[in-house]
Amino acid sequence: MVILNRNDMELLLTMDEIINALEEGFREVKEGRSFVPVRFRLEVKEFEGEFLYMPAYLSGLKQSGTKIVSVFPKNPLIGKPTIYATYLLNDPATGELLAILEGATLTGLRTGGTSGLATRYLAREDSKTLGIIGTGFQAFYQVRAIQAVRPIETIWAYDIDSKRLKEFCEKVSPLGNIYPVSHPHEVVRQSDVLVTSTTSKTPVFSGRDLKSGTHINAIGAFRPDMREVDEETILRSKIVVDTFEGCLSEAGDLLIPMAEGKLKRESIYGDLGDLVTGKKRGRESQEEITLFKSVGFAMEDVVVAHRAYKKALQENKGQRIE
Ligand SMILES: NC(=O)c1ccc[n+]([C@@H]2O[C@H](COP(=O)([O-])OP(=O)(O)OC[C@H]3O[C@@H](n4cnc5c(N)ncnc54)[C@H](O)[C@@H]3O)[C@@H](O)[C@H]2O)c1
Incomplete structure (x- = not known):
C-alpha cells in the first residue's frame, strides 16, 4: 500500500494529467458506468462537528474509493485546522486498500482540474x-x-x-x-x-x-x-x-x-x-x-486519486507500507 502526503500530491501530477483524467471520468459517468451515491453525513453533536463520506465506484475504469472529510469549526480554538480530508483508494475487484492520500490537496487539484476542463x-x-x-x-x-x-x-x-x-x-x-x-x-x-x-x-x-x-x-x-x-x-x-x-x-x-x-x-x-x-x-x-x-462530485476524487497512485507506482514515489 502507498501513502501519498501533501507534498507527494503537489508534485506527482501535472494539471494536464489531472484534467485528462477528469475528462475520462465525466465521460464514464455520462455513459452510465458510475455508482456515486449522495454523500453521507455523520453529525458529532458533542463537539459540534461532522464527518462527510464520499464514495465512488467507476465500473468501466475499474476505480473505487472514498473521501472522508471532517469539519470541526471549533478546532482553531485549540490550534487545529477546521477541515481534515483523507482519501482511501481501493481495488474494486478485491476491496484491497491500495493507497491513502492527503485529501485537502486532492480536493484542490480535482476542483481546479474540473474548472480547467x-x-x-x-x-x-x-x-x-x-x-x-x-x-x-x-x-x-x-x-x-x-x-x-x-x-x-x-x-x-x-x-x-x-x-x-x-x-x-x-x-x-x-x-x-x-x-x-x-x-x-x-x-x-x-x-x-x-x-x-x-x-x-x-x-x-x-x-x-x-x-x-x-x-x-x-x-x-x-x-x-x-x-x-x-x-x-x-x-x-x-x-x-x-x-x-x-x-x-x-x-x-x-x-x-x-x-x-x-x-x-x-x-x-x-x-x-x-x-x-x-x-x-x-x-x-x-x-x-x-x-x-x-x-x-465524488467521481472527481477517485479519478485523480487513481491517476496519482498509478504515477507513484511508476516513479517509485510516496511511502510504501505492508
Ligand atoms: N465546487 C467544488 O467542487 C468545491 C470544492 C472545494 C471547495 N469548494 C468551495 O469553494 C469555496 C472556497 O473554498 P476555500 O477552501 O478556498 O475556502 P477558504 O476559506 O480558504 O477561502 C475563501 C475565501 O473567500 C473570501 N471571501 C469570502 N467572502 C468574500 C467576498 N464577498 N468577496 C471576496 N472574497 C470573499 C475569504 O476571505 C477567503 O479568503 C468554499 O465555498 C468551498 O466550500 C467547492
Whole structure:
C-alpha cells in the first residue's frame, strides 16, 4: 500500500494529467458506468462537528474509493485546522486498500482540474486575462488549471480579507503577472475568465460588470441558501453544471433564482458530461457569456486519486507500507 502526503500530491501530477483524467471520468459517468451515491453525513453533536463520506465506484475504469472529510469549526480554538480530508483508494475487484492520500490537496487539484476542463470547453480560445474573487485555499489550484488550458497573461485578484489577498499574490507571482485590486468590479471588467471561489452567502460581484465573451467558473456557494453570482449573471449566461443532481440539491446560485421564478430547469444548458461526450457544444460564439457552476462530485476524487497512485507506482514515489 502507498501513502501519498501533501507534498507527494503537489508534485506527482501535472494539471494536464489531472484534467485528462477528469475528462475520462465525466465521460464514464455520462455513459452510465458510475455508482456515486449522495454523500453521507455523520453529525458529532458533542463537539459540534461532522464527518462527510464520499464514495465512488467507476465500473468501466475499474476505480473505487472514498473521501472522508471532517469539519470541526471549533478546532482553531485549540490550534487545529477546521477541515481534515483523507482519501482511501481501493481495488474494486478485491476491496484491497491500495493507497491513502492527503485529501485537502486532492480536493484542490480535482476542483481546479474540473474548472480547467470546463474552461477548455467554454472559454474563448484567446482568453488572456484571469480574474479571481476569493483568494483562499482553492484559488491557487484554479489559477494553475486555467493556465493549463488558456494562454493567460495577467491575473487580477480580489478578496475581502486583504491579508489573504496579499498572501495569495505572493504565492501566485511565480506563475504570472498578478494584480491585487480593492473592488470586485476591477476584477470582473478585466476578465476573459473569472473564478469565484469564496465562502460568501451573497453575490460577490454585479453581473452588469461582465464583458461579453467572459467565461465564469463559480465554485463556492455549496448550500441552497448561499450564492456568489447574482440574477443578472444568471440571466446573461449560458449555464453548465458539474452535475444536475448535485447543483439542483445544493447550489443556491441556481436554486434561489429558480425559487423566485427567474430561472427554469430547462434553461440550464447541460452538464460537463454533455460537453465531453460531444452531446452538446461548448462555446458557440465569441460574445456569449458562459457560467460553469460546480459543487463537487465524488467521481472527481477517485479519478485523480487513481491517476496519482498509478504515477507513484511508476516513479517509485510516496511511502510504501505492508
Ligand atoms: N465546487 C467544488 O467542487 C468545491 C470544492 C472545494 C471547495 N469548494 C468551495 O469553494 C469555496 C472556497 O473554498 P476555500 O477552501 O478556498 O475556502 P477558504 O476559506 O480558504 O477561502 C475563501 C475565501 O473567500 C473570501 N471571501 C469570502 N467572502 C468574500 C467576498 N464577498 N468577496 C471576496 N472574497 C470573499 C475569504 O476571505 C477567503 O479568503 C468554499 O465555498 C468551498 O466550500 C467547492
